[in-house]
Amino acid sequence: MTGTMTGNPYDTDLDKTGANFMPLSPLTFIRRAAAVYPNRAAVVHGDWRITWSEAYGRARRLASALQRRGIGKNDTVAVMAPNVPAIYDAHYGVPMAGAVLNTMNVRLDADTIAFTLDHGEAKVLITDREFSPTIKAALEKCQSRPLVIDIDDPLADGGELLGDVTYEDFLAEGDPAFDWSLPDDEWDAISLNYTSGTTGNPKGVVYHHRGAYLLALGNILAWNMPVHATYLWTLPMFHCNGWCFPWTLAANGGTSVCARRVEPAAIFDAIADEGVTHFCGAPIVLNMVINAKPEERRSLPRTVEVMTAAAPPPPAVLQRMEEDGFHITHVYGLTESYGPSVVCVWNDEWNDLPPDERAQKKSRQGVPYAVLEDLMVADPKTLEPVERNGEELGEVFMRGNVVMKGYLKNPAATVEAFGGGWFHTGDLGVWEPDGYIALRDRSKDIIISGGENISTIEVEGALYGHPKVLEAAVVAKPDDHWGEVPCAFVTLKDGEDATEQEIIDFCRDVMAHFKCPKQVVFGPLPKTSTGKVQKFVLRDRIAQS
Numbered sequence: 178m179t180g181t182m183t184g185n186p187y188d189t190d191l192d193k194t195g196a197n198f199m200p201l202s203p204l205t206f207i208r209r210a211a212a213v214y215p216n217r218a219a220v221v222h223g224d225w226r227i228t229w230s231e232a233y234g235r236a237r238r239l240a241s242a243l244q245r246r247g248i249g250k251n252d253t254v255a256v257m258a259p260n261v262p263a264i265y266d267a268h269y270g271v272p273m274a275g276a277v278l279n280t281m282n283v284r285l286d287a288d289t290i291a292f293t294l295d296h297g298e299a300k301v302l303i304t305d306r307e308f309s310p311t312i313k314a315a316l317e318k319c320q321s322r323p324l325v326i327d328i329d330d331p332l333a334d335g336g337e338l339l340g341d342v343t344y345e346d347f348l349a350e351g352d353p354a355f356d357w358s359l360p361d362d363e364w365d366a367i368s369l370n371y372t373s374g375t376t377g378n379p380k381g382v383v384y385h386h387r388g389a390y391l392l393a394l395g396n397i398l399a400w401n402m403p404v405h406a407t408y409l410w411t412l413p414m415f416h417c418n419g420w421c422f423p424w425t426l427a428a429n430g431g432t433s434v435c436a437r438r439v440e441p442a443a444i445f446d447a448i449a450d451e452g453v454t455h456f457c458g459a460p461i462v463l464n465m466v467i468n469a470k471p472e473e474r475r476s477l478p479r480t481v482e483v484m485t486a487a488a489p490p491p492p493a494v495l496q497r498m499e500e501d502g503f504h505i506t507h508v509y510g511l512t513e514s515y516g517p518s519v520v521c522v523w524n525d526e527w528n529d530l531p532p533d534e535r536a537q538k539k540s541r542q543g544v545p546y547a548v549l550e551d552l553m554v555a556d557p558k559t560l561e562p563v564e565r566n567g568e569e570l571g572e573v574f575m576r577g578n579v580v581m582k583g584y585l586k587n588p589a590a591t592v593e594a595f596g597g598g599w600f601h602t603g604d605l606g607v608w609e610p611d612g613y614i615a616l617r618d619r620s621k622d623i624i625i626s627g628g629e630n631i632s633t634i635e636v637e638g639a640l641y642g643h644p645k646v647l648e649a650a651v652v653a654k655p656d657d658h659w660g661e662v663p664c665a666f667v668t669l670k671d672g673e674d675a676t677e678q679e680i681i682d683f684c685r686d687v688m689a690h691f692k693c694p695k696q697v698v699f700g701p702l703p704k705t706s707t708g709k710v711q712k713f714v715l716r717d718r719i720a721q722s
Contacts, residue, residue, distance in 0.1 A: 200363035202386040204425035207219045207233050207269050210427045216406070218650045219427075220262050221451060222435040223332055227262060229430070232269075235262070238351030239270025245350060246324060248300055250275035251370060255299040255306055255323065257281045257290070260410035260435045263344050268423040272367045272386070274358040276300075279369040280415035285637070287314035292378055293371050298585065299323045303344060306411070313339055319601065325480075332437055336457075356653035368418050369585060372512050381585030382512045383580040392515040392579045395425035395548035400484055400506055400522040402455065409447045412457035420457060420486075420516030441469035449475045455482045460490040461648075461708050467497040468647060470668060477502040480717035484508055486517050490538035491641035500532075509542035509582070509616070511602055513594070518549040521613065540680045541615040542573075542606065548579030554608040560597045567609040570617060570677050574599040622712060624653040624661050631692050636663050636684070640694075643683050645673040648702050650710040651694065654719050665694035666715050667703055675699075 185421040208504035210219065211233035219232040227235070248254065254271045256278065258264040264280060271278040279297050281290060283305075290311065291451055294302065298321075304312050316322055316339070325340030326347050360367075363386045371379040394401070406429055412419055414604055426433050434451045439462060447453045462487055483498065486508045495505050508517035521543035528533055545552040554571040555562045562573035580600045583591035594601055606616040617623065617632040624631040633651040640649035647670045669675055677697040684693040698718075703711040 180674055181457070194423075198357050199391040200361070200365075200386060202272070202359050202367070203361060203390045203427070204269060204359060204420075205390075206385075206393065206424055206427035207236060210430050213403075214430045215397070219432065220265055220433045220435065222262050225262070229427075232265070234353035235266045235348060236269035236273060237355040237357060238348045238353050239266050240357050241351035241353075242347050243271065243274040243276060243351075246301070248274055248276050248499035249411045251297045251366065252276045252301075253279050253297045253389070255281055255294060255297065256329055256415070257283060257302065257304040257312055258415070259305060259307075260414050261281055261305065261328060261330050261332075261437065262435065263303060263305075263330075265423055265433060265435075266415045268346075268418065269427075272360075273355070275360070277366045277369050277383075278418070279371075281371070282415050283308055283413070285311070287311050287318060287381065291318035292314035293381070295320050297369050297371075297381060301326065302340075304339065305330060305333055306338055307333040309336040309339050309414070314335075330437075334535065336548045343690060352375060352548050355524045356361040358647070360722040363390070364582070366582065368682070376551055380587055380590060383582040383585050384515060385582050388515050388579045388581070389418070389421055389424055391548040392421040392518065392546075393428055395546040395579065396421060396425040396517070396570035397429055398547045399508060399517070399522075400455070400482065400706055402429055402431075402482075403715075404430055407434060407452050408432065409434045409444065409453040409456035410436050411444060411462055417510075417512050417516035420484075420510075422457065423589040439465070439638060440473075441465055442473040445469065445473060445475040448477060448481055452478075453481065454479070456487075457484040459493055460485060461704075461710055463490065463494050463498050464648065466503070467494065467501060476514075480504050482506065484517070486510060489694075490540055491638040492533065492540045493642040495539050495566070496508065496536040499536075505539060507539050507543065508539070511604075513583070513600060513602075514549070514575055515579045518546045518575065518577075518579050519543050519614070520546055521553060534628060541609070541613045545575075545577075545612050546579070548577070549579055551575065551599075552614065554606050554614055557601070559702075560599060563608055565610050565612065567607050570605055570607060570623075571618070573602045573604045573606050573614060575602065576600060580675050622652070624651075626656070626659045626661050626663070626691060631663055633663070634687070636665065636692055636694065637686050639688050640665060640667060640680070642687065643680065645669050645675045647671075648710075650702050650712060650715060652712050652715045654696060654717065662695040663692065664696045664698065664715075664719055666698045666700070666702055668701060683694065 204230040210229040215230035219229040220227040220315045254483040287547045302323045303326045327340045328344045334511040367386045368384045483503045484506045507521040509519040510517040563569040605618050636651045648668040650666045656662045680697045703714040
């Protein structure tokens with residue numbers, strides 16, 4: 178042996194080059210889909226069919242047109258739209274221009290929209306005319322008016338055009354052969370999503386290309402998705418970037434079937450007429466499906482895969498869905514974790530359990546996605562993991578590549594969220610002996626009655642088991658003796674009638690008496706712009722009563 182070698186041979190002369198290293202980005206998925214499946218349907222909207230070749234061309238046109246208007250790296254492009262082709266285009270075209278995509282919730286009020294446009298410093302707003310009344314009011318409140326581009330969708334319901342150019346005309350300004358490039362760094366921002374907080378201004382959650390790439394693939398693994406899935410967009414693409422499924426569907430070579438409105442008849446029609454195999458939705462969507470009227474239903478030609486998350490689904494709802502021919506995969510996540518990052522992986526031995534026990538198993542949140550590095554339930558102050566006994570309560574913590582970059586322009590909130598090297602979810606749960614986590618509540622929603630913790634999720638699950646109950650929410654009510662007791666707010670199914678005592682007696686038959694509601698209030702439930710029950714409104718009602 179001659180010469181002297183310094184350093185470890187695995188480190189010397191083995192450098193990253195253009196041949197062996199590229200930043201991870203979901204933008205590569207659509208390039209591959211267009212090359213491999215050019216003539217397969219990528220997006221379906223009414224009678225409109227867009228192939229993967231055409232979808233890639235539309236994304237490149239959008240990127241090109243944006244750059245010609247001076248939009249570049251780290252400029253924010255906001256989109257206000259339901260599930261239509263334009264918002265799908267934007268998931269690729271905006272980051273291809275180097276910009277950051279901010280998809281906005283279509284149910285937000287003008288003040289909140291104005292805040293997010295200003296806070297995110299949006300240079301461009303692509304907006305569907307159906308939401309023009311709210312957008313028009315928001316633009317009048319903005320400190321700086323962005324370039325406004327109108328989506329003039331023929332399926333939109335009313336509204337007016339607010340901008341100088343329609344979306345399709347804007348696309349025509351772009352080059353379908355635009356030579357886009359990957360980000361220089363996979364840590365570069367790809368999107369901005371605002372949380373729907375109940376108090377104060379929403380926080381801007383920033384995603385990076387690496388996390389979007391990994392979560393998009395993680396969805397395929399968690400759901401066992403076969404190639405060429407036909408996916409119905411019941412989940413809004415504006416919510417956590419549609420849980421990253423706009424990018425997942427390109428990696429899968431699948432087809433996106435757009436749904437401007439989420440209605441039971443439209444869901445059953447899409448399954449029967451478009452061959453839908455998969456859709457996502459919060460428990461409120463599942464509840465809508467199982468309570469569909471006979472005239473809205475159509476027989477299922479196949480088992481349909483459904484992924485559900487958001488508020489923990491009541492076991493009774495999961496059981497009904499599966500009895501109706503839908504197969505449920507239960508996931509859990511937050512805006513800060515790119516959407517779902519925890520999944521209730523199913524074990525075959527559970528198939529032999531009675532239906533109600535299977536539903537209880539499936540209602541748990543589960544274990545980490547393959548692309549989430551760490552998950553634990555721990556003491557929120559010491560970060561000491563709780564015992565895996567299914568009883569000791571703790572906060573859920575995550576860490577890994579599918580956790581946000583942080584909160585835009587809010588370093589204090591970012592530092593607090595990442596304290597101790599973990600992301601603090603604010604959700605309370607238990608760790609079960611098999612390693613699965615099960616949520617019990619948000620930290621602010623737990624009820625402490627006579628020194629005992631009561632999970633509002635558990636009480637709500639019992640209420641959903643009542644055959645007359647359509648929706649239910651439980652909050653704490655002050656009590657002179659116990660400190661707090663559960664108060665239930667219940668919406669009954671159409672045509673049904675029930676008394677307060679009937680509901681309370683039902684709960685007393687299925688759970689410990691101290692956990693049962695002491696009061697039941699009937700009527701519709703107030704909801705946030707993402708469909709979650711506004712428990713702070715219910716607490717205010719109790720305080721004012």
